[in-house]
Amino acid sequence: MTDQSGRIVVVTGANSGIGYVTARELARRGAHVILACRDRERGRQALDRLRTEAPGARAELRALDLADLASIRAFGAAWDHDRLDLLVNNAGVAMVPFARTADGFESQFGINHLGTFALTGLLMPALLAAPGPRVVTVSSEGQRFARFDLNNLNAERRYRALFAYVQSKRANLYFAVELQRRVDAAGHPLRSIAVAPGLTRTNVLTGGANSTRGTLYNTLTRLLVRYAFRPTAEGAKTSLYAATVPDVPGGSYIAPSGPFQLRGEPARRDHEPAIHDTATAHRLWQLSEQLTGVRYRLSKMAA
Numbered sequence: 307m308t309d310q311s312g313r314i315v316v317v318t319g320a321n322s323g324i325g326y327v328t329a330r331e332l333a334r335r336g337a338h339v340i341l342a343c344r345d346r347e348r349g350r351q352a353l354d355r356l357r358t359e360a361p362g363a364r365a366e367l368r369a370l371d372l373a374d375l376a377s378i379r380a381f382g383a384a385w386d387h388d389r390l391d392l393l394v395n396n397a398g399v400a401m402v403p404f405a406r407t408a409d410g411f412e413s414q415f416g417i418n419h420l421g422t423f424a425l426t427g428l429l430m431p432a433l434l435a436a437p438g439p440r441v442v443t444v445s446s447e448g449q450r451f452a453r454f455d456l457n458n459l460n461a462e463r464r465y466r467a468l469f470a471y472v473q474s475k476r477a478n479l480y481f482a483v484e485l486q487r488r489v490d491a492a493g494h495p496l497r498s499i500a501v502a503p504g505l506t507r508t509n510v511l512t513g514g515a516n517s518t519r520g521t522l523y524n525t526l527t528r529l530l531v532r533y534a535f536r537p538t539a540e541g542a543k544t545s546l547y548a549a550t551v552p553d554v555p556g557g558s559y560i561a562p563s564g565p566f567q568l569r570g571e572p573a574r575r576d577h578e579p580a581i582h583d584t585a586t587a588h589r590l591w592q593l594s595e596q597l598t599g600v601r602y603r604l605s606k607m608a609a
Contacts, residue, residue, distance in 0.1 A: 307550050311336030314387050314436075315549075318342045318370060318425070319397025321352040324444065324503055327542035328394055330356050332549065333363035342370035342381065342397070372397050372421025374408040375598060382428030390432035392549055395422045395443040395478075401467040411597065412461040418474035420598055423481055427600040439496045442548045443482045446475035447502045447561060447568060449580065454480075456589060477590060479559060479580045484587040485602075486557035492604040497556030499548040503541035504562040504569055540569075547572035557581070 315332050319325040320341035333339040333356060341356070343349030349367045356365055368384070371377035398418040407416035426433075426441055433439040452472040457463075459477075461470060482500035489496045544560045554560070559578055564570030580587075595601050 307331065307335050307546060308552065309336055310550065313337040313391040314340075314389060315392040315394065316340045316342050316390060316429070317394040317396055318372065318422075319344075321345065321348040323538055324542045324545060325394070325396040326352055326356070327539050328396060328545045328549070329365070330360055330363075331542070331546055332392075333365050334360040336364075337392070338364040339366075341365060341367045343367060344369070344371045344373075344397070370397075370425070371408075372417045372425065373413065375421075375424060376408070378421060378424045378428065381425065385429065385432055387432065389435040389439075390429055391436045391439055393426060393429055393433060393439075393441045394545055394549060395426065395441065396545065397421075398444065398474075400446075401471045403467065404461065404465045412459070412465065412470060414467075414470045414474045415459050415461075415477065418471075419477035419481065420594060422478065423594045424598040424600045426481075426485070427598075427602045430602055430604070433496060434494055437495070440549060441482070441485065441496065441498045442545055443478050443498070443500050444545060445478040445482070445500045445502050445559070446472070447504060448472040449475040449479050449502070450578070452476035454580075454586060456586070456593070459593070476580055479578065480583070480587040480590050481594075482559075483557050483581050484584075484591050487584070487587075488591075488602065488604055490556070492606045494604065497554070499554060499556065500559045501544035501548050501572075502559070502561035502575075503544055504564075505541075544572045 310332055315337045317325050317329040320329040321343040329339045329341055341349055341353055346369055353365060353367045357363055370381045399414055402413060405413040407413055411420055449472055454473055454476050479500045482498050485498040548554055548560045559575045559581055560572050561575045562570040563573035
């Protein structure tokens, strides 16, 4: 990784897993990293750990709950740096029992997509103030199996945890490439990149709402994650690649190079159908604006 000194970075969900490794490695190489975390105590513990593992790192903690638009708006309103060079949209939930966010959205769609959409939009002025800003959005290899249904994004008809999860991760990919189309049309130098981490050992399947599923579920899932999934640092490679490689193009989808995008080194995946489905991406963007009330300020730059 090249020297990151001078970059101001936000990593959501940075208290554990891929988000923590991403934040630590960027800080270790000189970036000023803001850990955006829902749980303040776990965030403080992560910040202390980061400072121990990366002595001299410039890092700070700020509260952010992607399940609550009021929290997202407060985070944006409190932004006090002169710019934002890199936003890593990492936070998310996976295959949780049915629940609604503070604003009434199905939790996986609400947190994984709508929260990400709103946060990025509210931080857009700070991003566009940077000379070469990037937005990295963590999708999933599971998005390939989504049957995307614009009429059931909020579990209007029925809820299946796995279906809702892969659909929300497909929404992440639609969002990332549609954002690139829009900043390109406005002439801004921002690069928006989606990534998939591959099978990675994190607590996303056993922590949070999933911890209520019972002893059998948690025991079997922990065994699966321990023996079949890669170490967390391996899963962070695609995020770090998208965040730091100088010539990675905007609009890219970066995933592991191995079969089924589960393992391997980061590589561009240009043939994903969702990347080229402009009609669905456009409709999702419009719906996201309506649901969140967040509209992006992307006025065309003067020639």
